[in-house]
Amino acid sequence: MSEPSPTPTVTRRGRLLRIGAALVVLLAVAGYLVMQYVTGGTGAPGCKVVSGKGNGATYEFTPEQAVNAATITAVGTARGLPERAVTIALATALQESALRNIRHGDRDSLGLFQQRPSQGWGTPKQIMDPVYAAGKFYDHLAEVPGYTRLPLTVAAQRVQRSGFPQAYAKHEPDATLLAAALTGRSAATLTCEGRPDATRTDGAGSVRAALVRDFGGDVLQPAGTRGDGAASPAPSPSAGGADGSGGSDGRTVTLPVTADSAAAGRSAGQRGWQLAHWAVANASALHIKRVVYAGREWTAGNTDSRWRPVDGDAVGASGAPGAEGGAGSVRIVTGP
Structure with a gap:
């Protein structure tokens, strides 16, 4: 004797479950694509820096990364630090966070440089401020004797004390291009x-x-400066x-x-x-x-x-x- 066929109610319920599952998948995919676009991921409009030396070197990155790289550079130059310091900072942030201000990491690590509140880098709120985080990195870098003459990975490691001390080196070419452009040494690049x-x-x-x-x-x-060396009034x-x-x-x-x-x-x-x-x-x-x-x-x-x-x-x-x-x-x- 043949088994009874499923009732119409059971069939409809199964169909609705399958449709619902498909909609969930579609919504998840759509949400992922939207987030990629908004945060500058795959397929999002991007940024590009080219070498001012005409050697064909380029680096492409996202708007989110561009903002953070520009901030790191501005903080460094505002302190009167050399371009080498900016290059080291950018390479470090590329390795630690891919130049993204992330709210997670190893243990309590946070932000662009994955600084840890428990290790005295500041409060979580402070570390998540890119200006503060960059400033703290430069504070520690300036304490490294002769850092401008050290290999980049050595200088970065003396600040970061990472478990992967050689990882910074691979970012030096991209960081060098970014630093040249964002410090203004390389024009229109x-x-x-x-x-x-x-x-x-x-x-x-x-x-x-x-x-x-x-x-x-x-x-x-x-403010400007007069010929006698005295400060002149700020322009109106x-x-x-x-x-x-x-x-x-x-x-x-x-x-x-x-x-x-x-x-x-x-x-x-x-x-x-x-x-x-x-x-x-x-x-x-x-x-x-x-x-x-x-x-x-x-x-x-x-x-x-x-x-x-x-x-x-x-x-x-x-x-x-x-x-x-x-x-x-x-x-x-x-x-x-």
């Missing part, structure tokens, strides 16, 4: 596609706050926003670039390209649409995201002044 973050709506205000966070308050209006606000106020439209920040605004041993041109590259690295996070410096401009959304001569003028990347955003200022324009 860092670009991003510039996908705006829709959650940021306060335009120039966000840019000014981020600049002060990373570089300190002097970045908005560095102008319609073009030379004080960093953003001008009348609230969308533009214009940063003066003068010789005394640069750290020791670095030219005004390097300072300008550092600020310009910093703005491009933060383009997605801060809704930056355009950056102009030394007669060249970067515009968000370009297919190749190259630095182009302003108004088609053939201007060298090293910084001959252009009609807008000349060598004496960096102009940052945010989206509406």
Whole structure:
């Protein structure tokens, strides 16, 4: 005798369970893809740095990584540290966290450098602040005798005391490219596609706050110096926003670039390209649409995201002044 066929109720229940399971899988996949896009993962608009030596070396990275790399660099140069210190810091963060400010790690390790609260690096909240974390790394690095002459992996290990002391070495080529661009030594070498973050709506205000966070308050209006060596009054606000106020439209920040605004041993041109590259690295996070410096401009959304001569003028990347955003200022324009 044949077995009775399943009742319609049981059949429908099984079908609904299968459909529900399929929907769960689809939602999980969709959520993963959204997170990858938002955090700069696979398939997300990215950033790229190229060698200024013309040797074809490149490094591609995500907007999230770009913001953190720019912050690490700004903290180092604001302290007057050499480019080698920045290279060591970037290679260390590449190894420890892939330049992501993560909330997990080995035991109680946290953040860009995987610093441990239990080992005296600070509170969890402090360590998760990229400016604080970078500053603590540089504090310890500066205590390493002759760190600029040491192999990178040795210098990094004396700070980190990692269980894998040789791991930092493999990141040195990428960290070197990043440091050259983000310190401004290598001009017009860092670009991003510039996908705006829709959650940021306060335009120039966000840019000014981020600049002060990373570089300190002097970045908005560095004081000049008179010929007799005495400090001259800070320049007064102008319609073009030379004080960093953003001008009348609230969308533009214009940063003066003068010789005394640069750290020791670095030219005004390097300072300008550092600020310009910093703005491009933060383009997605801060809704930056355009950056102009030394007669060249970067515009968000370009297919190749190259630095182009302003108004088609053939201007060298090293910084001959252009009609807008000349060598004496960096102009940052945010989206509406």
